[in-house]
Amino acid sequence: MRAAVQHETGRPRLEVRDDVEAVGFGPGKVRLRMRATGLCHSDLSAMSGVLPQLVPFVPGHEGAGEVVEVGEGVAGLQPGDRVLVCWLPPCGGCPACKRGQSQLCLASLMEAGTPNFRLGGADLFGFAGTGTFAEEAVVGAGCAVPIPDDLPYDIAALIGCGVTTGLGAALNTADVTAGSSVAVIGCGGVGICAIQGARAAGAAQIVAVDPVASRREAGLRFGATEAVPPEALADARARVTGGEGFDYAFEVVGTSATARAAYDATRRGGTLCVVGAGAMDDLFQINMFELFFDEKRILPSLYGGGDVLRSYERAIALWRAGRIDLAGLITHRVPLSGVNDALEQMRTGEALRTCIEI
Numbered sequence: 001m002r003a004a005v006q007h008e009t010g011r012p013r014l015e016v017r018d019d020v021e022a023v024g025f026g027p028g029k030v031r032l033r034m035r036a037t038g039l040c041h042s043d044l045s046a047m048s049g050v051l052p053q054l055v056p057f058v059p060g061h062e063g064a065g066e067v068v069e070v071g072e073g074v075a076g077l078q079p080g081d082r083v084l085v086c087w088l089p090p091c092g093g094c095p096a097c098k099r100g101q102s103q104l105c106l107a108s109l110m111e112a113g114t115p116n117f118r119l120g121g122a123d124l125f126g127f128a129g130t131g132t133f134a135e136e137a138v139v140g141a142g143c144a145v146p147i148p149d150d151l152p153y154d155i156a157a158l159i160g161c162g163v164t165t166g167l168g169a170a171l172n173t174a175d176v177t178a179g180s181s182v183a184v185i186g187c188g189g190v191g192i193c194a195i196q197g198a199r200a201a202g203a204a205q206i207v208a209v210d211p212v213a214s215r216r217e218a219g220l221r222f223g224a225t226e227a228v229p230p231e232a233l234a235d236a237r238a239r240v241t242g243g244e245g246f247d248y249a250f251e252v253v254g255t256s257a258t259a260r261a262a263y264d265a266t267r268r269g270g271t272l273c274v275v276g277a278g279a280m281d282d283l284f285q286i287n288m289f290e291l292f293f294d295e296k297r298i299l300p301s302l303y304g305g306g307d308v309l310r311s312y313e314r315a316i317a318l319w320r321a322g323r324i325d326l327a328g329l330i331t332h333r334v335p336l337s338g339v340n341d342a343l344e345q346m347r348t349g350e351a352l353r354t355c356i357e358i
């Protein structure tokens with residue numbers, strides 16, 4: 001079957017092959033026929049080595065499709081079921097899951113060293129244990145989450161990562177309050193969902209910050225009250241908040257420089273919510289005096305910062321009610337053979353989300 005392969009870390013382009021095999025099917029597993037997958041920025045970060053990932057591998061972790069085969073002992077799933085892919089499935093039994101913080105469950109990552117695919121007799125890994133840039137994938141049953149009939153595959157795929165991450169940052173982690181002021185630094189697909197979450201929560205002012213003009217325009221389209229390039233953030237902070245700083249600043253890029261900019265944009269006692277996935281050698285610096293004296297709350301948000309299954313349901317409910325726009329996030333569409341075009345659209349900032357139709 002067809003899949004896109006990253007042979008070694010640092011290569012900018014994927015190779016689309018027709019001779020990849022999805023492996024590992026057995027008890028507790030399901031075989032999926034992928035129908036749609038989004039390209040998330042983390043895929044690029046895994047390809048470049050910013051995020052740790054065994055190579056060679058099949059990228060993609062934001063997908064949806066149908067179940068074609070169900071392994072022994074799997075309850076609640078049948079061939080033909082429509083599902084989205086959860087790349088961090090809750091085990092349900094660990095202390096984090098029991099506390100309702102299933103986004104911190106590490107159980108599925110324990111299998112990260114198990115190959116998900118084979119190519120010409122050699123092992124291939126799947127990014128984050130999934131690998132959705134493939135016609136077929138074998139995943140743990142917990143990774144396959146049934147979706148309602150009215151939810152199209154392309155939107156379901158985005159709920160599997162970007163939508164949940166952005167909305168959850170605003171609604172779970174930061175818990176944005178009505179009437180508040182918000183800045184969102186980084187307006188790709190995830191940042192746009194943080195904007196939509198802040199709007200759904202009733203934020204009064206939402207400033208979208210991005211160097212790319214089309215992304216600033218998208219910010220306005222999805223609920224920002226104004227949009228500025230990074231060099232105009234200090235001015236917007238002075239104008240919008242009277243110089244006090246934003247109640248909430250979201251960092252949705254994943255660098256220490258943007259995290260610092262977001263920290264500086266936050267008011268004393270306000271909340272810096274760090275959503276971007278950054279590198280292990282990129283250090284965020286803050287001095288002990290400001291840390292103590294300004295009492296800013298620094299809240300990292302992983303995969304939406306809450307129970308992921310509940311976050312999916314909330315996203316679907318908000319979408320169905322017309323309170324958030326998810327179809328509008330998909331600005332580009334390509335077939336799997338065009339995956340390198342999708343990478344380019346992400347690198348230039350031209351796409352919010354490219355849907356890869358499989």
Ligand SMILES: [Zn+2]
Pocket residue numbers: 090091092093094095096097102105106107
């Ligand atoms: Zn768990």
Ligand SMILES: [Zn+2]
Pocket residue numbers: 040041042043061062161162
């Ligand atoms: Zn992602």
